Every structure is written in C-alpha cells, then in structure tokens.
Amino acid sequence: MSGRLFIVGLGPGDPSLQAPRAAEALAEATDVVGYGPYVTRVPERAGLTRYITDNREEISRARHALQLAAEGRAVAVVSSGDPGVFAMASAVFEAIEAGEANWRAIEIEVVPGVSAMFAAAARLGAPLGHDFCALSLSDNLKPWDVVLERLTAAARVGFVIALYNPISKARPWQLGAAFERLREVLSPQTPVAFARAVTRPDERLLTTDLASAQPSDADMSTLVLIGSAQTRRLERGDGRSWLYTRRRLEVAS
C-alpha cells in the first residue's frame, strides 16, 4: 500500500506569502517531517504527528518520510521558502534513487513556494531583475575550489549572484574568502545586500558595496546578494533607497 508524499514550501515566513496549496497539503497530511523551526510553523491538530529532526540529517529525514509514505501515510516534508532550492526536494529524490524499489510508486507532489531569494529581492526592489544565479557557499557538498570557480565565472560574465548558506559556526571563513575573490573580479562599488529572515519579525536588510561588505553582517539566516555592473542603488531622497538591476546591457563598442 502506497501513501502520498508532499514536499511543501512554506514560503519565507509571512503567512500571507504562503501559497494556499501548501495549507491544503498540510491539511491532508497525517505526518509532518522537517527541521524544527519549519515543523513548528505547522499548527498542531488531532490526527497529525509532527517529527522534528536536526537540520543536518536531510537524507535520513527523507528516508523516514518515504518509509512512512510507503506504509500508506500522507506525509508532508516541509521546507522554508521553495522546497526545490537548497532544500528537501532534492534530498528526497536522492533517497528514492538509493532506496527501496517500492518507493518509486509513492505519489509525490512538490508544492512550490515563494523562495527566500525572491522575497529578499522584493523587499529590496528588483536586484534579480535580469540574469542571475543561486549558489550555495557551503563546501559540505562540493569542494571549495568548485565554489570559487562558480562564483568567479558568474561574476565575470555579469550574473547577479544570490549566495545561500553564506556562513555558519562550522564554516566561518568562506564568506570572507568569497568577498576577496569577488573584489578581484568586480568593481568595489558593486552593490551587496544582506537580507536576513526576510518577512519575519527579526528581518534585517542592509545594503552596502563590495568594498565595505563584512562577513560579520551575515548569519545562518541571511541571504547575500551580489550585484552586477547593471545593479543600481536608487536613492529616494529621504535616506531610503531601492536596489535594482537594469534589464538592458549597454556594451561599449
């Protein structure tokens, strides 16, 4: 007997940015599985079992969810933002590929969400208004050389860059090293934004430039945006500003 598995994006935090489909999936679920701060965003109710696991145990969490679904349960694996962006969706499919054959018969619905990246961009203006990339700065899953190679290539050809997982206690130096590398490629005036806990009560937004960007302005809940040569800070005249990236690229001939 095969149950169902929902891989649900809860959005950035503000309930008004959570898609109704996420609430529908959570209402159908018999079990919710995920990292503590996300699972606790799902209200308790009779008939719902909530499983909280540590953030580093993504594959074992995915296996647990698949096991429950294979037993006939309706399971929701929850992530913040969009579940397909440096979150649980990929881990679930990895677990299926390496797992039991009958897991491939489980009906899976990935419920997309408003990602942290786009919520951050919306609060700042439109910094992702043209070509951009999303890059995890974590070297847990890929060698640091590859991180630097991707970062350098993206900056050289003019992508705006959204840096996920910029810093943690276990990875304290990587963001500083990334800024150093970017300073070799981009102008010191390139806009840089730190967007922390966007749309949540502890939101903090900071816009600066590459010359002044400090790794200490980021923590585990921060998304770091690196502009391109087309990214502009638009002053409003009252001390506030918007950050946006021009759509048109003028190339000197």
Next chain:
Amino acid sequence: MSGRLFIVGLGPGDPSLQAPRAAEALAEATDVVGYGPYVTRVPERAGLTRYITDNREEISRARHALQLAAEGRAVAVVSSGDPGVFAMASAVFEAIEAGEANWRAIEIEVVPGVSAMFAAAARLGAPLGHDFCALSLSDNLKPWDVVLERLTAAARVGFVIALYNPISKARPWQLGAAFERLREVLSPQTPVAFARAVTRPDERLLTTDLASAQPSDADMSTLVLIGSAQTRRLERGDGRSWLYTRRRLEVAS
C-alpha cells in the same frame, strides 16, 4: 499627493499557487496595469479600472502606472510568476530612475510570487536542487555574444540553467544556436526539459536530452531547463520519471 504602487506576482497560473498577499494587494487597488493575459486574471469589480497594454511596452506601462500612483491612485502592476524575474519590477525602477522626482516618494510594495521556474521544477521533480542560474535568451536587451558567453560559462562550471524567453516569432533561431553551443560544452546525455504553461490547463512537460532537444518543442510560454552533470532522470518503472539534481558533487581526484 502620492498613492501606492503594488508590483504583484500572480504566480504561475494555478490559483492555489497565488500568495494571499497578491489578492490583498489587488483588493486594495483602484487600477490594474499589465499585459492582457495577466490583467484578465484579475476579476472585474466596481471601482477597479483595468489597463491592458502590449507585452513589448514595459517602460511606457511602468510610466503610466507611476503617473497614476503619483495622482494618488492605488495601482497594481501585475506579472505572471514572480514580478522580479524577467518581469515588471525592474522596468518600474528603471522608469523611476529616468522619471519625475516625485515618483521616488511613491510607496511601492513588490509582492513576490511563485516563479515559473520553481513551479516547473516542482512539476518535474527537483532539477534546480543545487546551484543554478536563470538566463534570458532574448537578445533584445543584451547582445547575443553576451547571451552565449553567459550560457557557456554557466554550463562549464556546472550550473543548471533555466532559459527564459527561449523563442518567439521575432527570435526564431536563438534557441537552436544555444543548443549547438551547449553541445560543445556538455555531454549529449545532459537532461533537458521543456516546461510549457506550467499549472495551467494547457501545461505540457517534456523531458529529453541535449542530443535530442529540438527548438520546435519550445514556444513563448515555455521555460527550458538544461541540467548539469549532477542532474539525473529517475525512472519510476511505469514509464514515468522524475528529474532531479544531486546536491553532492563528487570530483574525481
């Protein structure tokens, strides 16, 4: 007197993927401005004026919306998906920068949405599960050489690539040229997906590989996803498959 301007993402099409905040903004609006197919997704009601403009007139549409807001109206500029991704948000800020000084005093709220890219990824599995980029294939706003340079760099360093604006009547050959260039850089077995009108009644999903990818499988409503060396097609045993990108990059030493 300054009004308000909402720059609203309507999501990919399925109403259950539209954030409640979008509906709230539309309920507050006195005027809705946008491309026809998006404006008609906003129900008519007393007190609401709907302005439909051609898709190519983004800056004049933005100026019109700003003018209305400067007159004290509550204006919603609507885009499909997320308004910050190859959509209206950037055009509005461009218009402000070049426009009247009092436009900078208008209160602007960008309402993020579920982007076409993440909705497509969710329907396919988790193809954007690791580092990825979004690239517009249109050479209306940047030289074709820059498009090719970005495409080549992104493929070489292992980003999964989401191609926006892959093809149109006015740009019939660019997608074919992009596939040719990608075949010089990536394995012929690299997964390629065509995701058309995702979550709408005329949705069409096609997964193939780079050797077989045909530009004729795309139209103006299609997002084209190019996998990386970590992107896998996971067969379910019943003819169906999922597409996902592994999070871990193993590098031969």
